[in-house]
Amino acid sequence: MSAPTQQSLRVALVQQQNTAERDYNLTQSINGIREAAAQGAQLVVLQELHTGLYFCQSEDVEQFDLAETIPGQSTQVFGELAKELGVVIVASLFERRAAGLYHNTAVVLETDGSIAGKYRKMHIPDDPGFYEKFYFTPGDLGFEPIKTSLGTLGVLVCWDQWFPEAARLMATKGAEILIYPTAIGWDKNDDAAEQQRQQDAWVISQRAHAVANGVYVISANRTGFEADPSGHSAGIEFWGHSFIAGPQGELLAKACDDKPEVLVAELDLQRGEKVRRIWPYLRDRRIDHYGDLTKLYRD
Template sequence: MRVAVVQLAAEIDSRGNREAVVRQLSTLGADDDLDLVVLPEATMHDFGSTDHDLSAVAEPLDGPFVAMLATEAVRLGATVVAGMFERVDGALPFNTLVVVGPDGALRTSYRKIHLYDSFGYKESERLLPGEVEPVVVDVDGRRVGLMTCYDLRFPELARALVDAGAETLVVPAAWVAGDHKLDHWRTLLRARAIENTVHVVAAAQGGERYTGHSLVVDPWGSIVVEADSDDRIIRADVLADEVARARDVNPSLANRRLARQGRTPSS
């Protein structure tokens, strides 16, 4: 599976963000033979200040942001994953990942489960949490599990995705910069890869507010490719046989003795 990871810094201008995405993706084409393109959390519209009304800017799943992604997915012949704020009538919006297939159809969506009520911030005051249900989607014959930003700090979600068949975890994020934050970002991404023997593909917002450092990690926990803080696209080949080799040498999933979700160790 050939992957492109797009790092960008979104603004509180939805139209401008759509134009920026198209401009950045214009450097890619069908001849790149991509299977998966991953953009950050909140690509549609940045979080803005804490008093910025996300309900007023949220869009439906058939709105202009997803329509733009569909056009780009068809042009590239690839599946595209990106973050948006999903409109909910009469309520706060969801922090949602959308997955658009190479035919331009919306394949699935994932509403962020763990809202960022941490480091002095309260995402739950502005957004609704999604249902506690892991979302896995097929991309080029591979099972891909979806997580968003703060979800990364909850290893049980990654394990639930792997139990649902995921061999790759995709993590769009707007990982806020600060003391220890970049170290946490890298360490947690590598940990999720090592403990689950999976690839991890992480697309982060860059710029001054966020850490940047989008990266791809292999099932051994090694960083294959990593961005800095600027807008850029990084690429990697995510190979199924790498997962198989890692799980053959390190069969930690098979050696588990604690219960899987909904099962006892003896069942």
């Protein structure tokens, strides 16, 4: 981890409830960023695919019309906003790379409005209600942190948050904060106990990445019910619960489950260094015996 140039960093995330109206959603994102900046936030994270509904509940070729280029409309809008407010913004886009080639991409906008870097989602789910393999090509940029004026960011996306390998690779390349724009929720047919188990597992997994790597974690999820346009399922109740965790997994801030919210927290940039000195996981890794991790399964 590089030595921080400042003692603290004020960060924020925007938890939204989306509609089918892109302009409305975009306005909510912009308003959330402005509210965060007004509270002193220097880094603001938006949820996964924040300009629209989560269209991956069904397979529909017309949805490819929602994709945009990078640079493009969204990067221009958020780049100008980042420059105006003097903040770093992490925005999530449905990227049109070429005809028939699309990615689920997170873009980091610098305080001067430029694109600091981008990350293309590497792990792509294909499950009932989450048919992302139909829409997104797996990322080809690897697990490369993005350097900004505020520090080095390990940007990942949603399904990536369940894989400890992704967090570890970001951390061993110098990421000081792991960032997860997310869209996850409950199947309305599951009972309350199962829903709680799922949400607990989601939180525990990401807090564990913070602990195992001695880094901060910012996880921005959406909230609200979104119907399945195909009618084949009961739709998804996105569970919100966005949070910011410290390098020992401690919860610094947590959003509610069922409404939009701007969440802000102050990060002590020295803590990661201090925690790693007393819990030196990177020192004690047995990389000489980890070769089998490159196998899908050890038969």
